[in-house]
Amino acid sequence: MKITLTINGERREVDASPWKRLLDLVREDLRLTGTKEGCGEGECGACSVMLDGEVVNSCLVAAGQCDGRTVTTVEGLAHGDVLHAVQRELVACGGAQCGICTPGIAVCAAHVVDRGLIRGKNDHEARETVRALLAGNICRCTGYQLIVDAVVNAARETR
């Protein structure tokens, strides 16, 4: 079927099976390979993208469901050469190692930071909130501390 969607601000039209995963549509048809496949079961969050303003696992969305919708992938977080605060802080804090989970973490973190969801009376509460909001993004390298540092910093800058 013909699927028209707005991806990272650009209108694109692709011809694909409605059963194709949004993940594959993004990587194969739209050639945006920043989004990674982790588990393919909705457990790890590596393939997170924003769909109509919510963070979703793109391995669990059928391409047909994206017709007429708006998708933002990790490629759409920066404005030109200016990184999103979350991306900048992930670099600054060293919140990335092998890189497979990083795009999904950047997307989910950018969403929760931009929505102002990271609250807390103090640093401890803010960190707990980040951990809860990012609980759907699994990282097997870093142990999360540096990722949490980055997201808390980004939230503070954005406030």
Add this chain to the structure above:
Amino acid sequence: MSSAYIRPRSLAEALDAKAQHPDWMVLAGGTDLMVNATHRPEPAGILDLWRLPELRGVTMTDVLTIGAGTTWLEVEHHAAVLERFGPLAAAAREIGALQIQARGTLGGNVGTSSPVGDSLPVLLAFDAELELASAARGRRRIPYREFCTGYRKTQLAADELIVAAHLRPPATRTRTTWRKVGTRRAQSISKVMGAAFIELDGDVVTRARVALGAVADRPIRIAAVEQAVTGLALGAKAAEAARAALRSAIKPIDDVRSTATYRRDVAENLVARFFS
């Protein structure tokens, strides 16, 4: 051959399509049906109910009505749910994590009726009523306790869709509770979970509904426990009565997530805690 695809604009259109194509996959958030999608056969057709307006939203009148297409994220942030349906908000918050809660729907949990569906013990404890609809016969209502009849088996007819769930709010002297036990707070599928709706006169249980998930082939009410605690005051004696009554009432299994023995111990501790 790639799947046919229909995105109906109204419930009437959706019901017509369901009647014409009873074998098609009814898809909303896809958090269950799209798991390992590349390893599954392509469905003959997809009936996409995601964001169908008539299936969406939470309303509170004398009962709480949750549209089948409402996401868990919408449920857990609704003021009436937070205020009077604590166990439902708690269950919604523990379904997967943010990404799953943004897509997973009440209708999906109910339609699949997996033994580990996290919201289902809550629906049983609140004695929720489901509203179903078909083009040929219109709407009907059925208590959720009658809806799920076996392992992932339900009373939903081939031409029917789930429209909504209705829950009555608890009276003032009611204790409601929810507890999930898994390997990790987020993303893990439950080893055991349960909910209780306990009506009280002072400290004495006048009526109780207790429901558990992941201890049988479907989410179940535990009548033996409900009877055992009625007339007892909350506390050690009621907890012990609940624990004893549960023993013969469940048939947990060994599987990749846990063992029958562990599930039995945890289930006993859960019901004991409900009445402590």
